[in-house]
Amino acid sequence: MSKVLVVGGAGYIGAHMVKQLSRAGHSVVVLDNLTTGFRELARYGELVVGDLADLNLLERLFNEHSFAGVMHFAAASLVGESMQQPGKYYRNNVANTLNLLDVMVRHDVKSFIFSSTAATFGEPIYTPIDEAHPQQPINPYGASKLMVERMLKDYAAAHGLNSVCLRYFNACGADPEGELGECHDPETHLIPLVLQAASGKRDAITVFGRDYPTEDGTCVRDYIHIEDLCSAHALALSALLGGEKQGALAYNLGNGTGFSVQEVIAVVQNVVAEDSCTLQIDEGQRRPGDPAVLVANAALAKQELGWQPKYTDLETIVRHAWHWEKSRG
Structure with missing residues (x-):
């Protein structure tokens, strides 16, 4: 199988990706x-x-290894x-990615998977959001990712x-086998925040607004299991x-x-x-800036990559995350 460079492979998404690649027989450098990230x-x-x-480090890595492809989660x-x-x-997400792309070109490595974001779309004009939706980011994070997407078109x-930008x-x-999971400092994602409140690592979970134009008044978001996310990357590679x-x-x-904040809390309450x-x-x-609904239309990935998510049930997602949360003590 191929040798793959995974940049950011010690982080939440990258570590799960590295495990999938290794299990599939690829040789991986992180x-x-x-x-x-965490060692x-x-x-x-x-x-x-x-x-x-560090351009010297990048040159050395590409001289020492014959990478077939690169995945960027950093x-x-x-x-x-x-x-x-x-x-x-702009320095880390754009300029540093440019360093990586230039080294890839110099070493004739032609396959690149980029971790992008729904933040490139900005405020949704319609939902579910498909690839044709206008990209009008409203913060530097989304703008930096969109800049890389544009760079990749020019480099192609x-x-x-x-x-492939995903x-x-x-x-x-979390990893269904319990080896890997989500750990950020600070933590900003809803499911681990609610689980930390359940495990006693934080005092409470705050619901920011119950007057949105949704069925129960709380924001609705699209939650994708980390294993399904990584399987799409593997198919793209x-x-x-x-x-x-x-x-x-x-x-x-x-x-x-989409699942609302209240629905997530209710499922967590049942599991814990x-x-x-x-x-x-x-x-x-x-x-400020929290849209009422953010849901993806992922039909194109299913059609063109043959992607089929396995863990679409919210309770399964929460159970895997809770198992990881408990294992951390």
């Missing part, structure tokens, strides 16, 4: 600066601690922080670098390596079904009650 999560690949800003990804520190996001035309909605859940896909392509990845855990819920005001 490049991660460990600012948000213990990079257990399935050869870990190189370093940064995409973005800064906090929307609020991007508003306060836009330079960090100029250098024959083939790429735009996530809400990645969630295979399509590039096999020559089935060329150019600069992009697909939305989501469950296709089996361990005699309870949940304190606080009420908060709406947060």
Whole structure:
């Protein structure tokens, strides 16, 4: 099988991807600066601690290894922080990605999978959001990802670098075998936040607004299990390596079904009650910039990549995440 470089492979999504690649027989090198990644999560690949800003390191890696493809998960990804520190996001997410692309071109590596985001769309004009939806990001995080998507189109035309951008909605859940899971500092994602409130690691979970134009008044989001997310990446990589896909392509990845904040809380309450855990819920005001509904139309990925999500049930997603949360003590 092929040798693959996974940048950011010690993070939440990257670590699950590395495990899938390794299980499929690929040889994996992980490049991660460990600012948000964890050394213990990079257990399935050869870990190189370093940064995409280090051109000498990149040249050395590409000289030492014959990579068939590269997967990039090493973005800064906090929307609020991007508003306060836009330079960090343009430097890391754009300039450092440019370093990587230039080294790939110099070493004639033609297959690139890019971790993009629904934040490139901005405020939704309609839902579910398909690939034809206008991309009008409203924060530097989304803008930085969109810049890379544009760069990839230009690199495909100029250098024959083939790429697939996968735009996530809400990645969630954990490795069904319990080895890997979600751990961010600070944590900003709803499901782990609710589970931390259930496990006693935080006092309560706050619901920010109950007056949205949704069935129960709380925001609706599209939650996609981490295993399903990674399986789409694996299919995209295979399509590039096999020559089935060329150019600069992009697909939305989501469950296709929205779940409200209240629905997530209710499912968590049912799951954690089996361990005699309870949940304190606080009420908060709406947060600026929170759309009422964000749901993906992922039909194109299913049609063109043959992707079929396995874990679309919210309770299964929560159970896998709860198992991981309990294992961390």
